[in-house]
Amino acid sequence: MLEREQYTPGPANAAQIRKDGGKKWTLILVRELRHSPEKVWQALTDPAHLLEWAPFDTEGSLGTAGTTVKLTWAGTPTPIETRVTRADAPKVLEYGDMRWELEAFDGGTRLTLWHTIDRRFISMSAAGWHICFDVLDRLLIGTPIGRIVAGEAMKFGWPRLNSEYARQFGIETPSLRLQKQAQEYAEAREIQQALMPKEIPRMPGLEISGSCRPARIVGGDYFDVIKFGASRLGLCIADVSGKGMPAALLMSNLQAVVKALAAENTSPKELVEKVNRVMWHNTKEDKFITLFYGLLDIDRKTLQYANAGHNAPILTREDGVQVRLEQGGLIVGAFQESVYDQGEIALRPGDRLVMFTDGLSEAADGNGEEFGEKRLTEASFCNRQLSAEALHHCLLDRVTDFCGGEFEDDATVLVIAVS
Incomplete structure (x- = not known):
């Protein structure tokens, strides 16, 4: 008819x-x-x-x-x-x-x-x-x-x-809710991408490469590399709990606070404690933030850092010795007056520092098995001769192959190679 x-x-x-x-x-x-x-x-x-x-x-x-x-x-x-x-x-x-x-x-x-x-x-x-x-x-x-x-x-x-x-x-209908969710996720993704560094600063003696592999539903990953003068860098990586627009807005708030407080003469301990006090007022009880902040001094060949409940970065020496950067304290926003320890480690030629979020280590295969930090540590060890960019992509590719490209959470990795 x-x-x-x-x-x-x-x-x-x-x-x-x-x-x-x-x-x-x-x-x-x-x-x-x-x-x-x-x-x-x-x-x-x-x-x-x-x-x-x-x-x-x-x-x-x-x-x-x-x-x-x-x-x-x-x-x-x-x-x-x-x-x-x-x-x-x-x-x-x-x-x-x-x-x-x-x-x-x-x-x-x-x-x-x-x-x-x-x-x-x-x-x-x-x-x-x-x-x-x-x-x-x-x-x-x-x-x-x-x-x-x-x-x-x-x-x-x-x-x-x-x-x-x-x-x-x-x-609202189910289809309208889906449309609204799709729009919200798109807007959240735009916020997230806007917060990522447009260009990673260059510094003699260092190579830096990083990216965020977004999940289908945007999470709260954030990383940044902040240049202070000719010889210092602030290295930041964080993960805000939750998904979608709430996570993106909280992440935006965190980035603004870090940018406002970070300075060449502000130690990682001081910065994280200040950020914690501000975010304690801005964070609901059911939300939390993990944060790692390091201050790299290329002249002194040192990295001072404070780890607020974040996945401990992996430092792999040229000879294969590996160190986890764990010193710090509780997650950001849990208690108003949290006190954080500060760690310091010497950097040597051939070092590879891998900073990451749990979206990388917790990516799971079809059977629900997670990639895990053990595999990530082994991959960092076996590929320590690679450049920062090559190691960065190698780790992402390994995890992507493992989970079939299905990331339930944002996967962020930041690699620093010392020459």
Whole structure:
């Protein structure tokens, strides 16, 4: 049927809902038809006509008040006994949870439907009736396209109409929630990417390479490399708990605080303690932040650092000796006056420092086994001769292959090579 294949419903028409209280609301739809009230009345009440356009079948006419008719909704196997409570032809028809009014209008009929239904399905019903009314109009003018109900309606614009009516009614549908989530995740990703360093500073005797591999749902990873003068660098990596926009906003707040407080003469211990006090005021009880901050002095060949509950970076010497940078204290934001220890380690030519977030170490394969810090440590050891950039990509590739590219959390890695 060519006309059926070409049918596309127009946009959602003006519709209203009456919030009656409780679980049920009343949907109010109006459609102007180019046919007399008598002709429309017949289509509303005659079983043969209803079979051509309505979302239900009946075993008898709906045109007589006081009669009980078995009515079967499309997609449901069990008929419902429905009593016709009013049938004033060709003006008013009432049965079950529906009321129809027909008003002669401009040579045709203004048809109004009141349908009281579970409020969870109000936009779905509006979309379904919209299509049914289109089919009714074509039936009445003599170019029937066949009933379009239940699953068949999915092929003819029902999902779009459902979303349009939901927006019109100011309610959310699963699809709208998904759209909102997708938009929120996209915005969160934009925030996250904006916080990452656009360009990593260069310094003689060092090579630095890093990136964040975002998960499907944006987490709260953040890293930065801050240059102080000609010989000092601030190295920062952090992980904010949570996903999506809340995590992105908290991460943005953290970055701003670190940027404001970090200075050439501010030790890692001082910085982390100051950041902790600020973030304690800005963080909810169920949120937390892990943070590692190091101050690298290329002239002195030292790295001072404070680790606030973060995954301990892995320092691999040229001879294969490995050291974990663990000194520090509790996660950021747990207690207002947390005190942190400061570590210091000498840097030597050939050293490779790997800083990472748990999205890298906790990436899991199809059986749920995590890549783990042991594998990460071994990979750092076996590839310690690589450049910072090559080691950075080697580690990411290893983990990506292990988990099949399915990261449940952001995976961030920052590699520093000392020459």
